[in-house]
Amino acid sequence: MQSRLFAMLTVFLLSGLSGCFGGGGDGIFGDGEELYGEPGGLTLACLRSDGFDSMVVEIDYSTGYQPDSSTVSTLKSRLQQVCDKPGGIDIQLSETNFEHQGSWSADDVREIGRDTREGVPQDGKVLRWHLLFPSGSYENDGVLGVAVDASTAAVFLDDVRDAEPWTTRPSAEQIEEAVTVHEVGHLLGLVNLVYQSPRPHEDPDHPGHSNNEDSVMYWAVESGDISSFISNDVPDEFDADDLADLADLASGELVASKQLWS
Numbered sequence: 001m002q003s004r005l006f007a008m009l010t011v012f013l014l015s016g017l018s019g020c021f022g023g024g025g026d027g028i029f030g031d032g033e034e035l036y037g038e039p040g041g042l043t044l045a046c047l048r049s050d051g052f053d054s055m056v057v058e059i060d061y062s063t064g065y066q067p068d069s070s071t072v073s074t075l076k077s078r079l080q081q082v083c084d085k086p087g088g089i090d091i092q093l094s095e096t097n098f099e100h101q102g103s104w105s106a107d108d109v110r111e112i113g114r115d116t117r118e119g120v121p122q123d124g125k126v127l128r129w130h131l132l133f134p135s136g137s138y139e140n141d142g143v144l145g146v147a148v149d150a151s152t153a154a155v156f157l158d159d160v161r162d163a164e165p166w167t168t169r170p171s172a173e174q175i176e177e178a179v180t181v182h183e184v185g186h187l188l189g190l191v192n193l194v195y196q197s198p199r200p201h202e203d204p205d206h207p208g209h210s211n212n213e214d215s216v217m218y219w220a221v222e223s224g225d226i227s228s229f230i231s232n233d234v235p236d237e238f239d240a241d242d243l244a245d246l247a248d249l250a251s252g253e254l255v256a257s258k259q260l261w262s
């Protein structure tokens, strides 16, 4: 009980200070700002087809950290559900030596992500997002994934495996799937990262996150306290409010700010 309380407090404090989407305010974008932006900065590029008719999600993983095939297929179907890409969404996996020891900071993910990606985010008519699955943990306990700029996120499978509860569910694979979709949800701008939703579904105590336990954007999804889900099932889908926000952004009904492309 005490350790759960500590985990919840940790997550609460972290969320209040920085959250898991490392955008804005931290002054660490420097020269890359125009190219890389903040989480949500390429949501219109994904939701619409007029600038980019196809999409590549590059997944780079350390040896032994390849995401489960169900994670890859779920990620693809969640993106296909909301993004208009007539030329298709291609997920490309490659084993990668990140040449990094020990824990990861958001800066590490940004810098090493840029060093290891195979193309720029806006690559002609192709939109390229980049997910890292490195060995090692995030520097702050209780964070299973981070989104660090408009096209880059990381999932920490060491932390995901540690978060697997002693009960049978949810499994590490289910948590991995949910955290991956969650981080991509931040790249899509959820919740209220680059717009203001008319639907009151952002949790005021966890900015950038949903207040609905059945949404993949629920704050606890990326926390080490994932075992607290009462149903023993961790959501891996966007809920109706998330989908309505994305539809309104795509149609222009909701104005998107901080866009690198529009």
Ligand SMILES: [Zn+2]
Pocket (backbone or CB within 6 Å): 020, 021, 182, 186, 208, 209, 219, 222
């Ligand atoms: Zn989050």
